[in-house]
Amino acid sequence: MKPYFPARGEHGVKFVYEAEEDVRCVAVAGTFNSWDAARHRMVRRENHTWELELKLPEGRHLYKIVVNDSEWILDPLNPNVSEDGQHNSSITVTEQGDVLIRTSDITEQAPGILYERFHALDSPEWIRRAVIYQLHISAFTEGGFIGLADKLDYLQQLGVNTLWIMPFQEVGVEKRIGSFGDPYAVRDYYSIDSRFGTSDELQALIAKAHEYGMRVILDWVMNRGSVDHILTRSHPDYFTRNENNEVYYEVPDRDYFAGLNFENEEMRAYIIEAMTYWVTRFDFDGFRLDDSDITPMDFLAQIRQALLKVKADIALISQSYDEYHHLECCDLTYDGSLRLTIKDLAERKITRDEFVRIYHSYKYSFPKGALRMRWLEEKERSRIWAYAGEPLTKPAASILLTVEGVPSIMMGQEFNERTLDTWTSLFHEYQLDWNRFDEELYGHYKALIHLRTSHAALWEGELEFVGHSEDSVLTYIRRRGNEEFLIVVNVSEKPRGIWFEERRFADTYAGANKRLIYSSGQGGAGGSSPGTYDLFIQGWETQIFQRVHLLPES
DSSP, X not given: OOOOSSEEOSSSEEEEEEOOTTOOOEEEEEGGGTTOTTTOBOEEOGGGEEEEEEOOOSEEEEEEEEETTTEEXXXXXXXXXXXXXXXXXXEEEOTTSOEEOOOTTOOSSSOOHHHHHXXXXXXXXXXXXXXXXXXXXXXXXXXXXXXXHHHHHHHHHHTOOEEXXXXXXXXXXXXXXXXXXXXXXXXXXXXXXXXXXXXXXXXXXXXXXXXXXXXXXXXXXXXXXXXXXTHHHHOGGGBOBOTTSOBXXXXXXXXXXXXXOTTOHHHHHHHHHHHHHHHHHHOOOEEEEETGGGXXXXXXXXXXXXXXXXXXXXXXXXXXXXXXXXXHTOSEEEEOHHHHHHHHHHTTSSOHXXXXXXXXXXXXXXXXXXXXXXXXXXXXXXXXXXXXXXXGHHHHHHHHTTSSSEEEEETTGGGTOOOXXXXXXXXXXXXXXXXXXXXXXXXXXXXXXXXXXXOHHHHHSEEEEOOBSOTTEEEEEEEETTEEEEEEEEOSSSOEEEOBSSHHHHHHHSSTTEEEEEESXXXXXXXXXXXXOSEEEOTTOEEEEEEGGGSOOO
């Protein structure tokens, strides 16, 4: 077996690519060079082998091999593919310069070195028990901030307790795409686009959300502004500049952006002051940091320390998959692995045991206690029904809302909304289509969210997978203190009868010691078939049982 690459070299991280004869050039492009394929060319060695060593900072790095300036491919020598759904190769570089490549060999019995060595920073309880709902104001409702305030009743009934509001600041005009432009091309960090309302209306919205027991997170554009940002003329040194001394953004095909120059300390102070303004003026509870994977980690740590002085229970969500962000910077990092593995399990591309191994490989490669924000949909990916098929939407939601981590829901996901085509829909006049509201799916999300937020075992309890006879049924326990739940999810269309591998589970959950507290099936189809199975479950069904003898006495 060939050794894995990248690996630690003499002068940094060593990349190796074994090419065909007709290859004329090879490069490495990734988060470490803003995906610029012209910046880091590999050097040709003998036998059509190409090599490159790069000094990379500690943390997670996503990348691709770029062949002949046109073909972007996964690294054939690296088995770790990112869980972001964008099919990138992935490595983690330690503070000593070692290269970690995640494989399914990482388990509870053989954890990764970051799990063994580090514990994630402490996070406030509200973010640990959060169910996050991401929305763009004009897409979600008419009437701007006032309209969203009127929609809080809907969100409260759904059960979500944390709102993530996408950018509502003024958007740049120069090189704009669409009638409204990219909402992440912010022209002034302190501004409010008048089409959403006034500062007083925003303040009233957040105050009302807090009265409803909801926290509110502002989506913050972390490493860039619009190319016509108000500071590009007065403070051009705040931005990255090309060979013609023009402000620009290094990420390809983003001409309407100007990248921030993180080497400029005044710029850093300006950004921190702007973020502080939104907390002190409007009482935001946290930030989601866009593209934090290409933002220097020391700046993220600076931001956290400054904001903690303003609000002690502030929370930061990192749009990255970086283990090191849990040590000094952020409360949550992204995890899109469920979207991929649930589909693969349903399509029999992986077995149930492989699903469990993949799940554990992520858990035990991150620092102990690391909170992952789990998602089925996010702004750069399609709807889950379009990706995995409509029958899988309910089972996928069941898994999202009952496993470890903090679940995130994209606006409309809960009622099977069909018109949102990633965040690019927001470049134009756009609203969610509420006319095809899926009441059944909405009821499923509502029931599961309320169960999760009502029982600590379902948001911070330990998780134990349960072995049994059926590969298409995912079964696991969530327990904390005197609470214990068994979750059973069928990711196939066929009814399944299952036998537990360990009789302790059969004795507990196949007899009178259990109580079915939720089923997505047709009225009591769950439970055991006497003398035949320990449990029986319909196609695509979810069953949740509570262990009776652990219930507190009335």
